[in-house]
Each structure stands twice: as C-alpha cells, then as structure tokens.
Amino acid sequence: MEKPRIIIVDDDRDTRELLALALESENFEVSSAANGLRLISSLQLRRPHLILLDVNMSWIDGFELCKAVKKNESFRDIPVIFISGRGEPEDRRRGMDAGAADYFVKPLDLNKLINRIRALIPVSESEEGERS
Numbered sequence: 001m002e003k004p005r006i007i008i009v010d011d012d013r014d015t016r017e018l019l020a021l022a023l024e025s026e027n028f029e030v031s032s033a034a035n036g037l038r039l040i041s042s043l044q045l046r047r048p049h050l051i052l053l054d055v056n057m058s059w060i061d062g063f064e065l066c067k068a069v070k071k072n073e074s075f076r077d078i079p080v081i082f083i084s085g086r087g088e089p090e091d092r093r094r095g096m097d098a099g100a101a102d103y104f105v106k107p108l109d110l111n112k113l114i115n116r117i118r119a120l121i122p123v124s125e126s127e128e129g130e131r132s
Helices: 011-022 035-044 062-071 087-097 110-120 124-129
Strands: 005-009 029-032 050-054 080-084 102-105
Touching: 005 011, 005 035, 011 029, 011 110, 029 035, 029 080, 035 050, 050 062, 062 080, 062 087, 080 110, 087 102, 102 110
Parallel strands: 005 029, 005 050, 050 080, 080 102
Antiparallel strands: none
8 A cells, every 4th residue: 555645845954854754653655855956856756645845945935836836737736735934924825826735834733734634635545445
C-alpha cells in the first residue's frame, strides 16, 4: 500500500525537519525542498499528493510559487497548504487567491494541520477496505 506523499517547501531546515518528523509519524511519506527551484524539479520526479509551502523564501516567494504550480496543467490539482509566520488577513487572502487550499500560521497546531491534510488527500479504495 502506498503512503500519501507530501513535500515540504521551506528555506528553514528546522521547520522542514520538525514537520517531516510529525508527518512521518502519521504514516505520510515526506520529502522536502529548500526552495521553489527544488520543488519544481522534484514535482517532475515524484508527484506529491500535497504541498506544504512557506511564504517567505529566497528566489521566489510562496505566493508566486503556488501560482506557478496552479498554472501548470500537470500539477494544478495538487493541494497546497501555506505555512507561514505571516498571519495578517491580507497574507491569508493572498495565499487563497494564489490557489492554496488552506493557510496555517506558525507556530503550527500540528493536529489541526494533520487533520486538514487528511481531509485534502483522497484515501484510495484499498485503504478504505483495510479500515472497515
């Protein structure tokens, strides 16, 4: 049975590692990218079921990166959740306008985040059978 794949895009290594540990303990397969360029190349290699994306990054900010992913035919259906230290209503609105499924402000409530991820990633038929 395949685990749902999540990619964490954040230029802060501590954040990536903390999130990866939390998600792996919830049975997700996690990969990470330090910036948008790495995300784009990894999307080609191994398509994730969901992208966790920081807003403040070098090279290209999360809002622009999300728009770029959503413009691409092959990847536009992958849900994006922003994780950001920026919690102003304007930031949240920009995130949703860029195509994000949700916007979480750091420090993260991991339980809420994991519940939201589970709601966004469709469970395959085989997993349904195993649960009942």
